[in-house]
Amino acid sequence: MIEVRWHGRGGQGAVTSVEMLALAAIEEGKFAQGFPSFGPERRGAPVTAFNRVDDHQIKLRSGIYNPDVVVVLDESLISLVNVTEGLKPDGVLIVNTTRSAKELAKLLNYSGKIATVDALGIARQELGVPITNTTMLGALIKVTNVVKLDSVKGPIEHRFGRIAQKNMNALQRAHKEVKLNYK
Amino acid sequence: MSKRIGMEVAIAAAEAAALCRFDVAAVYPITPQSHVAEHLSDIVADGRIDAEFITVESEHSALSSAIGAAGTGARVVTATSSQGLMYMHEVLPIASAMRLPIVMIIANRAVSGPLNIWNDHTDIMHERDTGWISLFAQNGQEVVDMTIQAFKIGEHRDVMLPVNVNMDGFQLTHMVEPILMPEQEEVDKFLPAYKPYAMVHPDTPVSMGTLAMPEFYAEALKAKDMAMAASRKIIAQVWKDWEKQFGRKYEPIEAHRAEDAEVLMLTMGSMGETAEIAINELRKHGVKAGLLKLKLWRPFPFEELKKLTKNAKVLVVTDRAVSFGGPGGPVCGEVKAALYDEPNRPKIVNYLIGLGGRDLTISDFVDMMKRAAEATKKMPAEAYEYYGVRE
Amino acid sequence: MADKKGPETWKEMNPGCMVFRPGSSREYHTGSWRAQKPVWQNEKCIKCGICYIFCPEGCIKEDEEGYFVADLNYCKGCGICAHECWPGAIKMVEED
Numbered sequence: 001m002i003e004v005r006w007h008g009r010g011g012q013g014a015v016t017s018v019e020m021l022a023l024a025a026i027e028e029g030k031f032a033q034g035f036p037s038f039g040p041e042r043r044g045a046p047v048t049a050f051n052r053v054d055d056h057q058i059k060l061r062s063g064i065y066n067p068d069v070v071v072v073l074d075e076s077l078i079s080l081v082n083v084t085e086g087l088k089p090d091g092v093l094i095v096n097t098t099r100s101a102k103e104l105a106k107l108l109n110y111s112g113k114i115a116t117v118d119a120l121g122i123a124r125q126e127l128g129v130p131i132t133n134t135t136m137l138g139a140l141i142k143v144t145n146v147v148k149l150d151s152v153k154g155p156i157e158h159r160f161g162r163i164a165q166k167n168m169n170a171l172q173r174a175h176k177e178v179k180l181n182y183k
Numbered sequence: 184m185s186k187r188i189g190m191e192v193a194i195a196a197a198e199a200a201a202l203c204r205f206d207v208a209a210v211y212p213i214t215p216q217s218h219v220a221e222h223l224s225d226i227v228a229d230g231r232i233d234a235e236f237i238t239v240e241s242e243h244s245a246l247s248s249a250i251g252a253a254g255t256g257a258r259v260v261t262a263t264s265s266q267g268l269m270y271m272h273e274v275l276p277i278a279s280a281m282r283l284p285i286v287m288i289i290a291n292r293a294v295s296g297p298l299n300i301w302n303d304h305t306d307i308m309h310e311r312d313t314g315w316i317s318l319f320a321q322n323g324q325e326v327v328d329m330t331i332q333a334f335k336i337g338e339h340r341d342v343m344l345p346v347n348v349n350m351d352g353f354q355l356t357h358m359v360e361p362i363l364m365p366e367q368e369e370v371d372k373f374l375p376a377y378k379p380y381a382m383v384h385p386d387t388p389v390s391m392g393t394l395a396m397p398e399f400y401a402e403a404l405k406a407k408d409m410a411m412a413a414s415r416k417i418i419a420q421v422w423k424d425w426e427k428q429f430g431r432k433y434e435p436i437e438a439h440r441a442e443d444a445e446v447l448m449l450t451m452g453s454m455g456e457t458a459e460i461a462i463n464e465l466r467k468h469g470v471k472a473g474l475l476k477l478k479l480w481r482p483f484p485f486e487e488l489k490k491l492t493k494n495a496k497v498l499v500v501t502d503r504a505v506s507f508g509g510p511g512g513p514v515c516g517e518v519k520a521a522l523y524d525e526p527n528r529p530k531i532v533n534y535l536i537g538l539g540g541r542d543l544t545i546s547d548f549v550d551m552m553k554r555a556a557e558a559t560k561k562m563p564a565e566a567y568e569y570y571g572v573r574e
Numbered sequence: 575m576a577d578k579k580g581p582e583t584w585k586e587m588n589p590g591c592m593v594f595r596p597g598s599s600r601e602y603h604t605g606s607w608r609a610q611k612p613v614w615q616n617e618k619c620i621k622c623g624i625c626y627i628f629c630p631e632g633c634i635k636e637d638e639e640g641y642f643v644a645d646l647n648y649c650k651g652c653g654i655c656a657h658e659c660w661p662g663a664i665k666m667v668e669e670d
């Protein structure tokens with residue numbers, strides 16, 4: 001089973017990413033959960049959302065405390081929230097940033113694996129808006145192989161309608177451009 | 184054939200109600216039920232089924248409108264949570280006394296105060312004695328299945344009682360997970376069109392909601408209670424029909440490795456799934472542990488409970504509500520009453536868990552099971568423990 | 575044989591205490607509650623119909639000339655009609 005924690009800000013679509021990933025996994029015949037951190041959400045405030053994906057039925061319904069993957073949609077959060085909290089020693093941190101993994105490692109005092117992608121730049125170019133949720137989903141898929149790239153197409157089309165293609169473009173670019181600067 | 188889809192459970196609940204072709208939905212939104220309300224209104228607004236959505240100004244009006252609509256012979260659904268359910272309270276026993284098979288989807292939530300929007304079972308426990316059949320789902324699939332079953336149970340001529348389907352707020356309502364969504368034809372086959380016992384209509388005149396003087400009131404209550412008793416057989420029948428058609432088995436108490444268990448745990452709702460993992464881990468370490476998942480809260484399955492607990496030494500009852508100055512949790516009070524006359528009955532430990540959204544992990548359940556035997560020695564019979572509370 | 579006043583046992587209760595005989599409430603003569611009865615003085619009546627609207631028993635009828643009169647089988651003597659009739663055309667008088 002793979003457990004993912006997403007960090008974003010209210011309105012940045014972390015909950016949507018979580019839903020897209022869960023739907024993609026389920027479409028592949030896998031089992032998945034996608035859920036927000038429970039409670040009220042306020043625009044701009046730091047939020048978390050979660051995924052579990054497994055080949056077997058998932059019975060575990062407690063919160064996720066030791067994720068395998070942490071995805072950070074908004075770089076400014078790393079000074080506000082302890083984004084590496086509970087991250088498994090062999091886990092991976094995926095950050096939307098223009099910094100290098102080395103720089104981040106120092107900044108976060110974190111010695112685990114780090115993947116970076118300029119999701120903000122990609123989103124600005126492909127979508128014209130600084131919303132990085134689908135872009136970061138592409139990076140996550142590349143790093144974890146948790147689902148096939150093709151499998152998110154259906155859910156994204158269903159969710160985004162006429163702007164689905166733009167979102168897919170952003171997602172595919174992040175899939176290509178994410179840097180796996182594993183230590 | 185059912186379709187395997189990923190869907191948020193709250194939305195799936197509304198979809199299940201739509202598969203039942205409800206005629207009227209009267210709903211007021213409240214966290215964490217809101218997605219049920221929104222989606223029911225979407226379904227009606229999109230014209231997917233021929234139904235009315237009544238926008239009401241409160242939960243009290245939601246259920247009152249539901250009663251009015253059901254009185255005209257409509258198949259009616261409503262949904263609420265916590266404070267909303269408490270605001271409806273006055274009308275709940277009226278719905279059951281009028282024998283109107285309304286189905287209510289409840290996103291279980293703690294009650295204020297202190298203000299808390301997260302999940303526990305306090306809201307429905309306040310409604311325990313209102314004469315509604317109460318089903319408890321442990322996952323999204325059960326929410327869908329039970330919503331459909333609820334109409335069939337409630338509408339049966341031997342029952343004619345309203346039914347509530349309980350799902351944990353957030354833990355279930357806000358969870359996207361895989362669900363086998365039955366096809367319309369399958370549901371049509373399982374649940375035929377509603378044939379009401381009576382309808383307020385010029386062609387079929389009837390007075391509903393009548394007065395009962397002291398010389399009739401007790402008889403009226405007994406009649407309602409006997410309908411509740413009769414529902415046991417119908418619930419079993421409906422669940423058998425369901426299993427035959429859809430292959431998923433439902434029982435008032437779902438037992439997991441309980442047969443030879445020395446220490447049993449009893450849960451209600453979605454935490455049962457996490458507890459199940461804990462039981463499996465204990466078994467791996469040679470502990471004879473078992474789990475009972477209570478799915479039918481009203482009518483309470485006394486006989487089933489007696490049978491399932493007769494060989495156990497210890498029974499850990501988890502409650503997600505408090506009866507202040509009472510027996511601890513309401514479920515435990517019921518369990519003790521059920522087993523009082525049994526010659527062989529387990530010692531009972533009552534833990535109050537998951538209050539107001541407090542999360543529980545696998546190790547919490549393992550811990551409870553491990554400590555239970557010790558606890559029975561220390562705790563006086565009426566004692567209970569707030570599990571994990573900071574002292 | 576006169577109708578039974580109600581069910582003998584709980585088994586005889588209609589589900590939901592429903593009553594299926596239309597108009598059966600007419601058998602209940604609320605007129606027996608009355609200590610005072612309304613008496614109309616038609617010369618003061620302006621035929622506004624207020625009494626007819628306000629009577630909680632719905633027992634006031636309009637006669638052929640457009641004046642109003644209570645059905646004393648059901649008039650319970652509450653006096654609301656007299657209270658509401660602003661020209662003062664209705665008086666509550668003791669029952670004989």
Ligand code: SF4
Pocket residue numbers: 614618619620621622623624625626642658659660661662663664
């Ligand atoms: S309220 Fe008085 S004035 Fe008006 S119709 Fe009745 S009796 Fe006449």
Ligand code: SF4
Pocket residue numbers: 611612628629630631632633634644648649650651652653654655656
């Ligand atoms: S006294 Fe009361 S019941 Fe009788 S006619 Fe007047 S309003 Fe009606």
